[in-house]
Amino acid sequence: MWPHWSTGTNGESKAVRGGKQATSDPGSAQIDRKMLEARHTMDAPTTTSAGNGTSGDSDGSGWFTPRTQPPSPGGGSKPEGNRLAAFRPVSRPQEPQSGPQQDRDEAPQDPIPATEAPHPSAPAHPRPGPREDEHGSERSVFEARVPVQRATRTPEPSPDAVLIRRTMAEVGPVADKVTSYFYALLFVQHPELRPMFPPAMDAQRDRLLKALLTAAEHIDNAPVLVDYLQNLGRGHRKYGTQAEHYPAVGECLIGALSRYAQAIWDDETEAAWVRAYTTISQVMIDAAAADELRSPPWWMAEVVSHELRTADIAVLTVRPNQPYPFLAGQYASVETPWWPRIWRHYSFASAPRSDGLLSFHVKAISAGWVSNALVHRARPGDVIRLGPPAGAMTVDHTTDSGLLCLGGGTGIAPIKAMVEDVAEHGRHRPVEVFYGARSNRDLYDIDTLLRLRQSNPWLEVRPVVDKHGLLQLPDAIREYGPWNGYDAYLSGPPGMIRSGVDALKGVGIPLERIRHDSVEELVAAVD
Numbered sequence: 073m074w075p076h077w078s079t080g081t082n083g084e085s086k087a088v089r090g091g092k093q094a095t096s097d098p099g100s101a102q103i104d105r106k107m108l109e110a111r112h113t114m115d116a117p118t119t120t121s122a123g124n125g126t127s128g129d130s131d132g133s134g135w136f137t138p139r140t141q142p143p144s145p146g147g148g149s150k151p152e153g154n155r156l157a158a159f160r161p162v163s164r165p166q167e168p169q170s171g172p173q174q175d176r177d178e179a180p181q182d183p184i185p186a187t188e189a190p191h192p193s194a195p196a197h198p199r200p201g202p203r204e205d206e207h208g209s210e211r212s213v214f215e216a217r218v219p220v221q222r223a224t225r226t227p228e229p230s231p232d233a234v235l236i237r238r239t240m241a242e243v244g245p246v247a248d249k250v251t252s253y254f255y256a257l258l259f260v261q262h263p264e265l266r267p268m269f270p271p272a273m274d275a276q277r278d279r280l281l282k283a284l285l286t287a288a289e290h291i292d293n294a295p296v297l298v299d300y301l302q303n304l305g306r307g308h309r310k311y312g313t314q315a316e317h318y319p320a321v322g323e324c325l326i327g328a329l330s331r332y333a334q335a336i337w338d339d340e341t342e343a344a345w346v347r348a349y350t351t352i353s354q355v356m357i358d359a360a361a362a363d364e365l366r367s368p369p370w371w372m373a374e375v376v377s378h379e380l381r382t383a384d385i386a387v388l389t390v391r392p393n394q395p396y397p398f399l400a401g402q403y404a405s406v407e408t409p410w411w412p413r414i415w416r417h418y419s420f421a422s423a424p425r426s427d428g429l430l431s432f433h434v435k436a437i438s439a440g441w442v443s444n445a446l447v448h449r450a451r452p453g454d455v456i457r458l459g460p461p462a463g464a465m466t467v468d469h470t471t472d473s474g475l476l477c478l479g480g481g482t483g484i485a486p487i488k489a490m491v492e493d494v495a496e497h498g499r500h501r502p503v504e505v506f507y508g509a510r511s512n513r514d515l516y517d518i519d520t521l522l523r524l525r526q527s528n529p530w531l532e533v534r535p536v537v538d539k540h541g542l543l544q545l546p547d548a549i550r551e552y553g554p555w556n557g558y559d560a561y562l563s564g565p566p567g568m569i570r571s572g573v574d575a576l577k578g579v580g581i582p583l584e585r586i587r588h589d590s591v592e593e594l595v596a597a598v599d
């Protein structure tokens with residue numbers, strides 16, 4: 073059963089290590105920092121990550137596994153045909169029966185993610201669910217199993233990639249209809265899956281399409297695709313997704329695509345999608361099965377501290393009900409008890425702590441269900457759910473390179489965690505943090521960073537306020553440098569990430585040394 077926690081320490085206290093106290097007023101701080109003026113413009117998000125654009129648990133769904141031809145949701149059914157036979161699961165290999173069963177048995181099995189994507193498989197606060205002997209062995213192997221290639225990108229798109237991209241181009245203008253039709257098919261044919269999705273499906277539709285586009289975009293880049301799908305498969309465990317759900321999704325997806333890409337749809341196109349989906353679903357199923365041997369599908373966490381830093385930004389500290397391993401720079405999906413099945417991503421705002429507490433920085437945005445609940449409603453004693461850690465924006469400890477970090481708004485959270493990580497690792501390297509905000513007041517965590525700076529001479533912290541519209545956060549890096557030998561880390565609004573990547577390339581940092589989380593995920597995470 074869920075243990076009762078006593079209120080613990082504030083998760084942020086760890087960030088302060090000795091040293092002098094910094095002023096609490098960012099506007100008058102007596103430190104040798106420069107206040108840079110920047111103009112702020114918000115862009116519409118689209119960029120992919122500098123690395124691969126697919127990091128993390130994008131709770132979207134990019135999975136389908138056709139088994140039979142779906143009927144039209146309106147009642148009219150399409151001819152069955154044999155074309156989807158290749159997706160049929162043919163065996164269920166036995167999984168080893170060992171694993172962290174004890175922990176999982178003790179854990180209340182209710183997941184919670186951070187971005188906005190409600191997902192298919194989780195009953196509204198799914199009950200304990202699946203023991204390993206029930207679900208751990210639910211792997212499927214498909215007859216037409218497509219080997220996952222380890223080769224890197226091919227110079228020319230493969231024939232399947234060409235067909236898939238052609239389909240995506242065809243359905244792009246009617247994307248809303250495709251996703252609506254897909255869910256109609258899914259829920260008509262598999263009504264038992266409906267409770268796994270949130271009541272409002274808009275965000276979910278969006279995420280599904282995004283995940284499909286991502287998979288299609290990377291269909292020829294197996295390592296990237298595999299990494300993305302493995303995260304996706306692991307992340308789906310918190311929704312209660314099981315191997316047998318994949319064929320249902322696949323058949324409905326192909327049903328929807330074939331309907332709206334009718335003009336170009338043929339046997340070859342369908343075969344390409346079947347092969348792609350077989351690969352996609354197999355990677356996700358395998359990743360989930362492997363993860364089941366070592367991690368619970370979700371964690372429950374009690375709020376032990378809630379600090380309102382501004383009218384709309386809160387710092388929350390939570391105590392997970394069992395150990396939660398993660399790396400500084402990663403993020404988790406979060407679900408509140410007030411909006412079941414709606415998950416949002418938030419970065420860990422501190423490096424892993426010896427007391428096991430986790431902290432998050434949350435900004436309430438208008439119409440943001442999860443963010444408003446966490447900022448204005450959550451109080452110590454409330455219990456939230458956490459999905460598994462995800463994200464590849466972590467510190468590379470195999471090198472002594474400097475770290476050039478850009479943190480915009482609450483995007484400073486993972487940057488702070490990485491600074492702590494460097495401090496704890498012992499091998500100190502130059503770390504330059506540019507902390508951007510729209511006003512002095514919005515530099516809500518500047519005191520913590522300045523205290524870190526006072527006790528760590530290798531750290532420089534430069535607040536960048538854009539109130540006079542003279543200089544945007546990414547532009548500020550041009551005032552300093554040179555940045556040869558630095559690895560760059562970006563965290564903040566999607567527009568900042570995009571212009572930040574451009575600015576970093578402009579000062580000579582190669583793309584492979586620039587890290588940030590997927591912009592698509594950030595878009596889904598904001599509310």
Ligand SMILES: NC(=O)C1=CN([C@@H]2O[C@H](COP(=O)(O)OP(=O)(O)OC[C@H]3O[C@@H](n4cnc5c(N)ncnc54)[C@H](O)[C@@H]3O)[C@@H](O)[C@H]2O)C=CC1
Pocket residue numbers: 110111112113114115417418419420432433434435479480481482483484485486507508509510514536537538544545546563564565566567568569571572594595597598
């Ligand atoms: N809470 C968390 O754990 C994390 C949040 N994020 C993301 O960080 C963002 C934080 O939002 P807010 O605090 O409202 O930030 P904000 O909108 O107030 O902007 C923060 C900084 O980014 C700059 N900026 C914004 N758009 C820009 C653009 N197009 N080009 C150049 N600079 C730009 C601003 O000038 C400011 O310095 C959200 O998108 C959130 O999803 C990212 C990682 C972790």
